[in-house]
Amino acid sequence: MTRAAPARLCRFVSLRFRPHIYVTYGLLWVLALESSAVTATGTAWQPSGATWVRVVSVVLALLFLRMLDEWKDLAYDRVHHPDRPLVTGAITVAELRGAMAAITLVVTALNTACSTTAALLLLAALGYGLLLTALERLSPAVRDRQLLDLAVTYPVQVLLGAYVYGSLVAAGSVTADWRGAALLALSACVFLHFEFARKTAWEATPGARLYSAGLGPRRSAAVTAGFAAGAVGCQVPLFAPDGPLGLLPCLAVALPAWGTRRFLSAGRGTWPLPAAMGFVVVTYLSLVVRAVLLP
Structure with a gap:
């Protein structure tokens, strides 16, 4: 160098x-x-x-x-x-x-x-x-x-x-058990929601590497929303025993729900990326806050 x-x-x-x-x-x-x-x-x-x-x-x-x-x-x-x-x-x-x-x-x-x-x-x-x-x-x-x-x-x-x-x-x-697999699945769903969101659009320019180019915009949107739902689904068996505070991070699903509605109703353009980024930040930040606040 x-x-x-x-x-x-x-x-x-x-x-x-x-x-x-x-x-x-x-x-x-x-x-x-x-x-x-x-x-x-x-x-x-x-x-x-x-x-x-x-x-x-x-x-x-x-x-x-x-x-x-x-x-x-x-x-x-x-x-x-x-x-x-x-x-x-x-x-x-x-x-x-x-x-x-x-x-x-x-x-x-x-x-x-x-x-x-x-x-x-x-x-x-x-x-x-x-x-x-x-x-x-x-x-x-x-x-x-x-x-x-x-x-x-x-x-x-x-x-x-x-x-x-x-x-x-x-x-x-910690002791390795099923909760480790569930947490890794949760992380995967959060990441893949963002990954699909940033590569989902109604229009595709030549050479663009978009998932929607192969799946179509509606199916790509369904997959994107499905990963957000999967992230919430992973949290239920993990954190439901902790009561309402345990499920606090699930509220982040409002962001991909809004993003999905916005993308499908627009019929043009790209997925609203701030909503996808917000889902990652709010989910992980909520998980940390939950852990800090638990007795």
Whole structure:
């Protein structure tokens, strides 16, 4: 790397990994998953040093995957997004690789200090991301078919969730049981609601990677709404025993309900993205507030 590489990397992060979005998402996701896992066992929760290791590790892993996506999508971006940093030369592939190697070393060191199991789980997620890069280059079907690509790439998010939960199990904070699977399913539904919402529109420009281009706008909207409903469904068996406070996060479903009605009644344009983003933030923030307020 050149001396200018750190400044170039900082500009890349500000453009392609907007901290107010990705850091907020990583923070809320980890806190919601950890606090829900602990309180589901009937134990009071409060963040610890290990909590912040998980937060930092997930945020850095998301940055690693963002860098990997830029590298993976370089050929596509040369045609459809000529202003992207890697296309314009604002950063190089070598600089991205160097940053990815540094991230791997940092998260490995952080987690090994806590638990070897945690370090291995996180490395599995990063390794799966690297495997996807090779797979997409070898398989045009995976690269070009949007739904197949999602089916193949989404498990990396599951692996990050498994890292958070697995590190809690390794630390003795929780005992692995069905609630872990339910929490990972809840996280999956929240993420996939947003993922489908941002790629659902009535119109599709040539080359646009939209789920609605293959499913049609109405079916894509139904899937988007279905994931929001699934997130609520996962919460009922987990938190209903805690009474009304336990089900407080379910109120976030009002946002996707409004988004679905707005999209279908408009008959044009895109899904109202603020509603989808709000669903993620409100759900995870409510889960944290619920855990803090529980006796």
